[in-house]
Amino acid sequence: PPDQHWLFGSFLPVRNDLLNFYTRMFRELGDIIRFRGLPGLYWHLVLHPAYVEHVLLRNQQNYRKGKVFDGPIGLITGNGLLTSDGDFWRRQRKLMQPSFHRQALTGFVTTMAAETETLFARWDAHAHRGEPFDVAQEMAALTLGIAGLTLFSTPVGESADAFGQNLRTAFDFVGFKMRPxxxxxxxxxxxxxxRFKAARRRLDAVVYQIIERRRKTLNPPPDLLTMLMAARDEDTGEAMSDLQLRDEVITLLLAGHETTAITLTWAFYVLTQEPVVAERLYEEVRSVLRGAEATVEDLRRLPYTRMVIEETMRLYPPAWGLPREAINEDEIGGYYIPGRTLVALNQFLTHRHPDFWEDPERFDPERFSPERAVGRPMFAYFPFGGGQRVCIGSQFALMEATLVLAMLTQRYRFKLVPGHPIEFDTLFTLRPKHGVRVICERRAGE
Ligand code: HEM
Known part of the structure; x- marks a missing residue:
């Protein structure tokens, strides 16, 4: 195995910019790197797709999410799906899985399309005046609106300022806590x-109120909350308690809205940089979409749009790293991994691994065409994780991102505001630090 890297003295760079530090180490040391800190404290950064497969799939029973993940995120999501473990997690996953099947989700496409349409008036006005605006903010509000409606039929968009602010305060705090x-x-x-506790209290109050009202409703709307409340444990016949529902609702809000918003934000950024991709995308979208709205059938006929989303998540994976804790000792790539040590996976770096991606920094959606994907290892690309803990919302996210990108591309052309700086904020998810400020233009005839 390559040399270990002694981290002693590197605490500050790590604390401030983990991704940059890992990138340097990857270039110097390769596919698996052991970091040593204080005596007894070390961890491994695991980047080769075969090793990622080992951790997420083949030997997954030996890896749990561990304290780095559970502790801070659990402060807000409690015992929700993202953070729970063992039998409890297994029971919840089984209860919730059917609600996330592609088929169960098709009813949400209309909601997603209608919410996207609500942007038109404001964006038309921006376009008309040539006014710049931040796509990151717009996408965060849009995906939160969609999450509120599909989860519990409540337009949190209307009170999005307060609700979204509380969510963000809580989220930022969690990201901060994840650092050493x-x-x-x-x-x-x-x-x-x-500040965090106040935000959490306000979020809880809203969510509990929604659950309480729902319990009294005779004709519940066909949303995710209704499905979750109707789900029964196979063995005991029990439904979820209010507390468990609260944890799952907050989990789905957190896990679902920000990640999809970031994917879309980066996609729009890419379109400002890649005129050929932007035009090809438009050609596909205009040949498929009729009128302003998109339907489920349309989504199946937008392969290039979908590949643009996939390629965006390759270069800008919203979840850019996954921490795991080895339960018992193991061996990866010639390294001895002691039990109870951290194993860090990193989508950002594996997705740019030069042995598996030709010209890795280039944005090239057709890498995801069936012909070109042949022979690529499964875990060279894992924006949604893998194995039993794979993202439950991946179909939901892909549907939403493809639809929103298609509808907005059909209507607008985008330019990045000249000189606008693009930098990563890696506090938790991979956000553009200063947002993505664009000027949009209405397309003639659309
Ligand atoms: C888990 C990414 C959208 C709900 C995960 C994991 C990743 C991920 C990487 C695995 C975490 C781990 O193994 O440590 C993403 C990305 C998304 C997205 C990149 C959008 C582009 C969504 C949506 C929802 C959602 C829309 C819900 C509506 C969840 C939940 C889990 C999860 C509940 C935990 C699953 C479990 O452990 O059983 N997501 N996600 N995600 N995601 Fe997503």
């Missing part, structure tokens, strides 16, 4: 702890 900082317990009244 001094462990200040939540009961210590620091300003950030107090």
């Amino acid at each position: 900082t001094l462990p200040v317990p939540l009961w210590v009244p620091t300003p950030s702890n107090l």
Whole structure:
């Protein structure tokens, strides 16, 4: 195995810019790297697709999400699907899985399309005045609106300022806590702890109110909450408690809306940089979409649009790294992995691995065409994770991202505001640090 990297003294660069640090290490040391910190503290960065497959699939029973993941995120999602483990997680996953099958989701396409249409008036006005705006903010509000409607038929968009703000405050706090900082317990009244707890209290109040009202409704709407409330445990026949429903609703809001918003934001950024891709995308969309709205059938006829989304998630994976904890000792790529140590996977780097991606920095959607995908290892690309903990919402996300990108491309052409800086913010997900400010133009005849 290549040399170990002694991390002692590298604490500051790591703390401030983990992704940059990992990128440098990958270039120097390759497919698997052991980091050593204080005595007894070390972890492995695992980048080769075969090793990723080992951790996520082949030997997945030896890897759990562990404290790095559960602790901070669990502060807000409680015992939701993303953070729970063992038998409890298995029971919940079984209860929830049917609600996320492609077939169950088709009813949501109309909602997604209608929400996207609500952007038209505002974007038309921006286009008319040549006014720049931040696509990141627009996409965050849109996907939150879609999440609210599909999850519990509530237009959180209307109160999106307060609701979205609380969600973001809570989310940022969790991201901050995921970094190696001094462990200040939540009961210590620091300003950030107090802010987080207040945001969490307000979110809970809204969610519990929605659940309580729903319990009294005779004709519940066909949304995810209704499906989750109707789900029964196969063995015990039990339904979820209010507390469990709260945890799952908050989990789905968090896991679902921000990641999809980021994917779309990066896709629009790419379109400003890649005129050939943008025009090809438009040609496909205009030949398929009739009128302003898109339908489920349309989605099947938009392969290039879908490939643009997939390629966007290759270069800009919203979940850019996955931490795991080895339960027992193991061996990966010639390295001895002791039990209870951290194994870090990193989509950002594996997705740009030069041995598996030709000209990896180039944006080339057709890499995802069936012909060109032949022979590529399964875990050279894993924006949704893999194995039993694979993203439950991947179909939902792909549907939503493809639809929104198609509808907005059909109507507008985009330019990045000259000089607008593009940098990564890796606090938690892979966001563009300064947003993506664009000027859009209505397409003639659309
Ligand atoms: C899990 C990514 C959209 C709900 C995951 C994981 C990844 C991921 C990488 C695995 C985490 C791990 O193994 O540690 C993404 C990306 C999305 C997206 C990139 C959008 C582009 C969604 C949506 C929903 C959702 C729309 C819900 C509506 C979940 C849940 C889990 C999960 C509940 C935990 C599943 C489990 O452990 O059983 N997601 N996700 N995600 N995602 Fe997503």
